[in-house]
Amino acid sequence: MAGLFPDGMGDCFLLDAGAGIGSLSAAFLDRWRTGGLHFQRVAVDAFELDHDLIDDLSKTLNKYNGNGDLSVNIQGEDFIHCAVESLAGNLFSSPMEHFTHAILNPPYKKLNSNSPHRLALRRVGIETVNLYSAFVALAVALAAQGGQIVAIIPRSFCNGPYYRPFRDFILERTAIRHIHLFDSRSKAFKDDDVLQENIIIRLERGAQQESVTVSTSADDSFSDLAAHEHPFDRIVFPHDPERFIHVPTSSEHDAIELFPAIRCTLSDLGIKVSTGPVVDFRLKAHLRDMPGPGTVPLLYPGHFSSIGTTWPIENTKKSNAIARNADTERWLYPSGYYCVVRRFSSKEEKRRIVASTVEPRAFGDAPLLGFENHLNLFHENKHGLPEPLARGLAVFLNTTAVDESFRRFSGHTQVNATDLRLMKYPSRAALIELGEWAASQGTLSQDQIDARLEALTA
Missing domain, CATH: 3.90.220 (Adenine-n6-DNA-methyltransferase TaqI; Chain A, domain 2)
Known part of the structure; x- marks a missing residue:
C-alpha cells in the first residue's frame, strides 16, 4: 500500500484513520526514511478509538522521530464525528488539515439508517451504508487537490444498489488510479472470516480520469504479482446507470463483451x-x-x-x-x-x-x-x-x-x-x-x- 503512492516533494500531511498500532503509517514512513519519498516534512494525523492501542500506536510512530522533520498527532477520538464537524465548519470544532495523503484500513460495520454516524455523514452530503465506505468518503472530502488516498477495503462497494451513492461520491471527486485484487478470498486474510474479496485502491482527488492499473496476486505475499493497464470504459461502462466498478483480471476482454449476440436486457x-x-x-x-x-x-x-x-x-x-x-x-x-x-x-x-x-x-x-x-x-x-x-x-x-x-x-x-x-x-x-x-x-x-x-x- 505504501508503495502505491507516487513520489512527492515539499510537505506531506498524512491521514491514518483507524490506525490500530500504526502499521500502515509505519510502512509509509519507512518508505520516506529510506528515500522512496522525497518530502521535506511529514505530519501524521492518526485516529484510533481503541484506547488500549494508543500506547503501541505512539511507540510505533515515534520511532521515526528524531530529525525534527516529523510531527505526530494521535487522536483517540471518533474519526467520523471529528471529520464531519470540520467539514461542516463548526465554530467549536478544531479544523482539520487538507491532507495530501491518506492510508487506510478502515473498520467494517454496517450503518443503520438512523444511526448517529449515518445522520452525521448526511450533514456533509455523504450517504453510505458501512463504516469502511464512510471512512474513505471522508478521506476524499478532506483531501487537498491532487491528494492521494490508498485504502484496503471490501469489494462490495463495486456493485449493488446500496453503494450507488458512495460510488457516485468517489467517481465525481476522484480519479481511480490503481486497483489491486487478491485472487483468493481465503488466503490473503486467512486469520479473518472474510466473506468477500478485499481490494487495495488508490484514488487521486480532483484529477482527470485516465487509464487504470489493475494488479492481481493470489495472496499477501505478492509472489505472483501481475499488472495491466485498462481504459476507464472497461472499469465503469459508459452507459451503466448503476456505475458498477469492474475489475478485469487480464488484458483480454471477457467472453461476454466479445459476443455481439449477448446484448439484451x-x-x-x-x-x-x-x-x-x-x-x-x-x-x-x-x-x-x-x-x-x-x-x-x-x-x-x-x-x-x-x-x-x-x-x-x-x-x-x-x-x-x-x-x-x-x-x-x-x-x-x-x-x-x-x-x-x-x-x-x-x-x-x-x-x-x-x-x-x-x-x-x-x-x-x-x-x-x-x-x-x-x-x-x-x-x-x-x-x-x-x-x-x-x-x-x-x-x-x-x-x-x-x-x-x-x-x-x-x-x-x-x-x-x-x-x-x-x-x-x-x-x-x-x-x-x-x-x-x-x-x-x-x-x-x-x-x-x-x-x-x-x-x-x-
Missing part, C-alpha cells in the same frame, strides 16, 4: 428477476418439515443440484413445505417452469453464479410454489416461463463466460437480483434454442455448455 426478453419472497423466520408458524394436507412445496437452494431438483428432502434442517392460507398466499407463485439462482456461494466455490431449472413435475399436482429468500427467481409477471426459455436461461447463466464476467464487478458471496437484472443476455429466441438443445442432451458437462454458447452466439 431482461426487459427486452419480457422477463423479470426477483428475490425469493418467503422469508422463513417471518413465516415460521406456517412452515412444515414435510408436505401434508393444506401445504405447498417450499424451495430452498438445497433442493437444487447439478442433477436436478430433489424434493422433499428428509432429515434436513430446512422445511420442505409451507401452509397455504390467507397469510401466505401472496408470497406464493403458480406452479410452472422457472429459473432460479442461488444468492450465496461458499468462499472457495468454483462458481459464483449457480442456476437451476424448476421443473413442476417434481412437485406432483401442487398448484403453487414457495421460493425462499436465498433464491433469485426469473419469472414472467409472477408466473412461470416457457420450459425451453427456463432451461436456456439456466444453461446460459451456468456458462464459464457469465461467471467470469460476473466476477469482474462482484467480489462478494452474494448474487443480488439487481446484479442479474443489469446483466446482458442472448435474445429470447437464442435462449429458447439453447433450452431445447439442453433438454435433448441429458446431463451436460461444463465444456459442452461453454462450446454450445460459443456456437450459438458466433
Whole structure:
C-alpha cells in the first residue's frame, strides 16, 4: 500500500484513520526514511478509538522521530464525528488539515439508517451504508487537490444498489488510479472470516480520469504479482446507470463483451428477476418439515443440484413445505417452469453464479410454489416461463463466460437480483434454442455448455 503512492516533494500531511498500532503509517514512513519519498516534512494525523492501542500506536510512530522533520498527532477520538464537524465548519470544532495523503484500513460495520454516524455523514452530503465506505468518503472530502488516498477495503462497494451513492461520491471527486485484487478470498486474510474479496485502491482527488492499473496476486505475499493497464470504459461502462466498478483480471476482454449476440436486457426478453419472497423466520408458524394436507412445496437452494431438483428432502434442517392460507398466499407463485439462482456461494466455490431449472413435475399436482429468500427467481409477471426459455436461461447463466464476467464487478458471496437484472443476455429466441438443445442432451458437462454458447452466439 505504501508503495502505491507516487513520489512527492515539499510537505506531506498524512491521514491514518483507524490506525490500530500504526502499521500502515509505519510502512509509509519507512518508505520516506529510506528515500522512496522525497518530502521535506511529514505530519501524521492518526485516529484510533481503541484506547488500549494508543500506547503501541505512539511507540510505533515515534520511532521515526528524531530529525525534527516529523510531527505526530494521535487522536483517540471518533474519526467520523471529528471529520464531519470540520467539514461542516463548526465554530467549536478544531479544523482539520487538507491532507495530501491518506492510508487506510478502515473498520467494517454496517450503518443503520438512523444511526448517529449515518445522520452525521448526511450533514456533509455523504450517504453510505458501512463504516469502511464512510471512512474513505471522508478521506476524499478532506483531501487537498491532487491528494492521494490508498485504502484496503471490501469489494462490495463495486456493485449493488446500496453503494450507488458512495460510488457516485468517489467517481465525481476522484480519479481511480490503481486497483489491486487478491485472487483468493481465503488466503490473503486467512486469520479473518472474510466473506468477500478485499481490494487495495488508490484514488487521486480532483484529477482527470485516465487509464487504470489493475494488479492481481493470489495472496499477501505478492509472489505472483501481475499488472495491466485498462481504459476507464472497461472499469465503469459508459452507459451503466448503476456505475458498477469492474475489475478485469487480464488484458483480454471477457467472453461476454466479445459476443455481439449477448446484448439484451431482461426487459427486452419480457422477463423479470426477483428475490425469493418467503422469508422463513417471518413465516415460521406456517412452515412444515414435510408436505401434508393444506401445504405447498417450499424451495430452498438445497433442493437444487447439478442433477436436478430433489424434493422433499428428509432429515434436513430446512422445511420442505409451507401452509397455504390467507397469510401466505401472496408470497406464493403458480406452479410452472422457472429459473432460479442461488444468492450465496461458499468462499472457495468454483462458481459464483449457480442456476437451476424448476421443473413442476417434481412437485406432483401442487398448484403453487414457495421460493425462499436465498433464491433469485426469473419469472414472467409472477408466473412461470416457457420450459425451453427456463432451461436456456439456466444453461446460459451456468456458462464459464457469465461467471467470469460476473466476477469482474462482484467480489462478494452474494448474487443480488439487481446484479442479474443489469446483466446482458442472448435474445429470447437464442435462449429458447439453447433450452431445447439442453433438454435433448441429458446431463451436460461444463465444456459442452461453454462450446454450445460459443456456437450459438458466433
